Amino acid sequence: MTIHIGAQKGEIAETVLMPGDPYRAKWAAETFLQDAKLVNDVRGMLGFTGTWKGNPVTIQGSGMGMPSLSIYANELIRDYGAKTLIRIGSCGGMQDNIKIRDVILAMTATTLSTPSRGILKELNYAPCADWSLLQAAAQAAAAKGTPTHVGVIYSSDVFYDERPDLNEQMVRHGILGVEMEAAELYILAARHKCRALAVLTVSDHLLTGEALPSSERESSFGDMVEIALKAAFPNVE
Numbered sequence: 001m002t003i004h005i006g007a008q009k010g011e012i013a014e015t016v017l018m019p020g021d022p023y024r025a026k027w028a029a030e031t032f033l034q035d036a037k038l039v040n041d042v043r044g045m046l047g048f049t050g051t052w053k054g055n056p057v058t059i060q061g062s063g064m065g066m067p068s069l070s071i072y073a074n075e076l077i078r079d080y081g082a083k084t085l086i087r088i089g090s091c092g093g094m095q096d097n098i099k100i101r102d103v104i105l106a107m108t109a110t111t112l113s114t115p116s117r118g119i120l121k122e123l124n125y126a127p128c129a130d131w132s133l134l135q136a137a138a139q140a141a142a143a144k145g146t147p148t149h150v151g152v153i154y155s156s157d158v159f160y161d162e163r164p165d166l167n168e169q170m171v172r173h174g175i176l177g178v179e180m181e182a183a184e185l186y187i188l189a190a191r192h193k194c195r196a197l198a199v200l201t202v203s204d205h206l207l208t209g210e211a212l213p214s215s216e217r218e219s220s221f222g223d224m225v226e227i228a229l230k231a232a233f234p235n236v237e
């Protein structure tokens with residue numbers, strides 16, 4: 001047990017999928033894993049461990065924002081030995097060619113700041129996805145026929161952003177979408193020699209104001225979970 005995760009040692013798999021929403025962790029575990037067992041409910045941040053095609057997988061909620069994700073990712077890595085961490089989450093689209101329901105694979109994540117800022121200080125570190133995961137996810141998405149974009153995203157500290165000027169520069173500089181967790185996950189993975197990737201479904205669009213109806217959220221998010229699992233286990237049929 002750790003401060004924020006109630007699982008016993010050995011109850012967390014080396015491969016962890018991390019949605020922001022604990023109820024999405026429950027849905028994904030019940031939908032995609034065999035023999036999924038609840039391993040954490042501290043603070044309602046649900047985590048489940050089961051198997052996918054015979055391979056152990058944990059799906060653990062991260063909460064919203066980098067400070068919350070940082071708590072769970074640190075404990076998963078340092079106390080439970082997680083090695084592959086894949087964020088599965090939603091993001092806001094930021095380019096004309098990106099549509100609601102498309103998938104974005106974050107090659108890198110721009111930020112204004114992360115919880116690691118205290119260590120990195122003035123360094124403008126470029127948080128970077130693990131290449132083997134990114135490549136396998138791109139292949140899995142292509143095989144599924146899911147419209148997918150690979151490139152730079154923005155990990156924000158605010159959902160209700162009041163910097164339209166900054167958004168304008170981000171759109172101009174090719175930022176594909178905005179979410180609130182990936183950059184810190186990539187930095188922690190680099191620090192602890194783990195692999196990380198963020199697989200994101202576009203749930204709303206900053207340019208058009210369009211949003212995915214809540215009734216469609218689960219089915220659209222299914223593609224993303226499958227892509228993440230196939231990226232983690234590329235040689236499994």
Ligand code: HPA
Pocket residue numbers: 090091092156158159178179180203204206
């Ligand atoms: N902003 C930040 N995070 C998000 C958004 C957004 O518009 N959509 C989904 N996650």
